[in-house]
Amino acid sequence: MHVIAKYSYLTLFILLAGVPLLAGLGYALLYSLGLTGVLNEGFTIVHWYKSLINRSLWQSLGFSFYIAFITMSIAIGLALWAVVRQGEAFRSGYLSFLIYLPLTLPATVIGFYSFQLLAKSGLLSRLGFQAGLLNDLADFPVLVNDSWGVGIIFTHICMATPFLIILFTNLYHNENLKSFAALAQTLGARAPQVIWRVIIPVLLQKSFATLVLYFVFVMSSYEIPLLLGSQSRQMISVFTIEKLQRFNLQDIPQAYAISVLYGMLLIILVIKLLGRNK
Amino acid sequence: MSKYLFKIILSIIILLPFAVLAVLSLGRNWAFPAVLPAVFTFDNWRVLLLAQSDLSQSLALSLFISIVIATAVTIASFFTSKFISFSPWRRRWLLIAYFPYMFAPVILAACLQYYFLRLGWAGSAGGVMLAQLFIAYPFGVIIFTGFWNERLHNMEQLVATLGGNAWQTYTRVLLPVAKGALLICFFQTFLISWFEYGLTRLIGVGKIQTLTLKVFQYVNEANVFYAALASILLAVPPIVLLWLNKRYVFVNFN
Numbered sequence: 001m002h003v004i005a006k007y008s009y010l011t012l013f014i015l016l017a018g019v020p021l022l023a024g025l026g027y028a029l030l031y032s033l034g035l036t037g038v039l040n041e042g043f044t045i046v047h048w049y050k051s052l053i054n055r056s057l058w059q060s061l062g063f064s065f066y067i068a069f070i071t072m073s074i075a076i077g078l079a080l081w082a083v084v085r086q087g088e089a090f091r092s093g094y095l096s097f098l099i100y101l102p103l104t105l106p107a108t109v110i111g112f113y114s115f116q117l118l119a120k121s122g123l124l125s126r127l128g129f130q131a132g133l134l135n136d137l138a139d140f141p142v143l144v145n146d147s148w149g150v151g152i153i154f155t156h157i158c159m160a161t162p163f164l165i166i167l168f169t170n171l172y173h174n175e176n177l178k179s180f181a182a183l184a185q186t187l188g189a190r191a192p193q194v195i196w197r198v199i200i201p202v203l204l205q206k207s208f209a210t211l212v213l214y215f216v217f218v219m220s221s222y223e224i225p226l227l228l229g230s231q232s233r234q235m236i237s238v239f240t241i242e243k244l245q246r247f248n249l250q251d252i253p254q255a256y257a258i259s260v261l262y263g264m265l266l267i268i269l270v271i272k273l274l275g276r277n278k
Numbered sequence: 279m280s281k282y283l284f285k286i287i288l289s290i291i292i293l294l295p296f297a298v299l300a301v302l303s304l305g306r307n308w309a310f311p312a313v314l315p316a317v318f319t320f321d322n323w324r325v326l327l328l329a330q331s332d333l334s335q336s337l338a339l340s341l342f343i344s345i346v347i348a349t350a351v352t353i354a355s356f357f358t359s360k361f362i363s364f365s366p367w368r369r370r371w372l373l374i375a376y377f378p379y380m381f382a383p384v385i386l387a388a389c390l391q392y393y394f395l396r397l398g399w400a401g402s403a404g405g406v407m408l409a410q411l412f413i414a415y416p417f418g419v420i421i422f423t424g425f426w427n428e429r430l431h432n433m434e435q436l437v438a439t440l441g442g443n444a445w446q447t448y449t450r451v452l453l454p455v456a457k458g459a460l461l462i463c464f465f466q467t468f469l470i471s472w473f474e475y476g477l478t479r480l481i482g483v484g485k486i487q488t489l490t491l492k493v494f495q496y497v498n499e500a501n502v503f504y505a506a507l508a509s510i511l512l513a514v515p516p517i518v519l520l521w522l523n524k525r526y527v528f529v530n531f532n
């Protein structure tokens with residue numbers, strides 16, 4: 001009975017977690033090689049070749065990496081600063097509840113809020129105008145749908161920072177860092193040394209796997225760049241889905257080739273990084 | 279920076295999105311450069327929350343999908359994770375569970391759309407729920423793998439030694455001990471389903487209008503006030519779950 005239950009659940013796991021991914025990647029691979037789909041023309045690597053020499057693909061991958069890198073650098077910096085300087089505030093009192101509130105907003109809603117805040121006719125621009133800092137809409141800088149992804153980065157930071165504050169706060173207490181810091185000070189370390197040599201390295205090392213996964217999550221994000229991104233520079237998910245949904249049928253096999261390439265890249269990256277960490 | 283000032287500034291930053299959305303959901307006529315809408319009214323809420331309105335139907339549909347997903351995933355992943363946690367190939371199994379996240383859900387949906395279309399499941403609530411299971415179920419397994427440990431294994435063996443059967447082991451020992459983890463898994467998988475956009479849009483082919491899709495629709499129609507209202511509706515269940523979490527689950531853990 002126990003053995004039947006065990007294999008039933010493991011089969012269910014394979015069917016729901018492993019098979020869809022393999023089936024999806026398999027279909028995308030066959031389509032990109034001309035072996036299935038409306039453009040089924042027999043085995044060809046021409047779609048892969050066209051995808052790989054397409055500058056837009058590498059720009060899109062680079063742009064996604066840039067967004068994730070800047071977002072994570074700023075969010076990690078802010079969260080570390082908050083936890084190291086004001087860590088106790090997140091353990092008790094009203095901030096221990098409030099810090100969870102941003103996590104209740106989906107990416108779609110935070111993206112919409114960012115747009116209302118940062119757009120040329122948004123709240124910041126209106127406040128600037130009322131304060132006499134701006135004379136016209138055109139005086140306000142382009143912060144959304146811009147080619148540097150300022151709006152996308154801002155929105156991801158809004159989402160990531162509270163999450164990382166909660167993560168680091170829990171680690172700080174679970175790893176008993178207060179005692180380590182006291183010990184380091186007893187042994188003669190100065191306050192900056194305690195922060196840079198003891199607290200921050202431990203927090204970053206213990207949260208490495210989560211940070212890598214969050215980095216991948218930002219790189220792969222879809223709703224936020226769809227709302228706040230520009231047409232000239234697209235993140236990889238938006239780039240791929242737009243290619244898939246264009247009227248030009250020649251774009252579809254290339255979109256599937258990009259899906260396979262991106263999927264394999266991420267899987268290899270995460271296995272390497274997480275494997276090395278363990 | 280003083281602790282008091284830090285708390286005040288951070289509280290304002292956290293609460294600002296909720297305030298902006300609430301104001302916009304009650305507003306009309308927000309012409310530049312006015313900071314606040316010219317008119318405040320409950321009409322937006324009244325119109326959109328009528329039982330027959332699109333939004334109330336989307337709210338009911340989203341709640342239905344998310345509750346079914348969270349319940350099914352919590353039950354299935356509780357048992358699956360037990361076998362995975364005590365398996366000699368635990369790390370390999372867990373790696374499979376991480377894969378759907380590494381692969382962006384929207385790209386996964388694009389690759390799977392063909393199968394859903396061929397099987398006639400695209401554009402149906404059942405199809406969307408099945409697709410969401412591909413993301414939520416592995417996540418449920420990941421949540422529970424931290425729960426199963428040697429102590430629980432020993433407890434299970436102790437019950438068997440004392441003459442308890444499998445049913446008694448689960449109902450009298452394992453499920454009561456797992457109450458907190460079960461609630462966390464239910465909340466988290468509810469949120470995954472509740473927040474899902476790209477996968478739902480592609481597999482639902484626009485026919486399954488959940489609340490997240492409604493927000494996008496209103497944004498594309500440049501209807502700021504309805505988009506704000508739909509956004510608030512999207513935030514309410516997670517806030518209730520957060521409150522329940524803090525009120526009951528964390529208390530039980532402590």
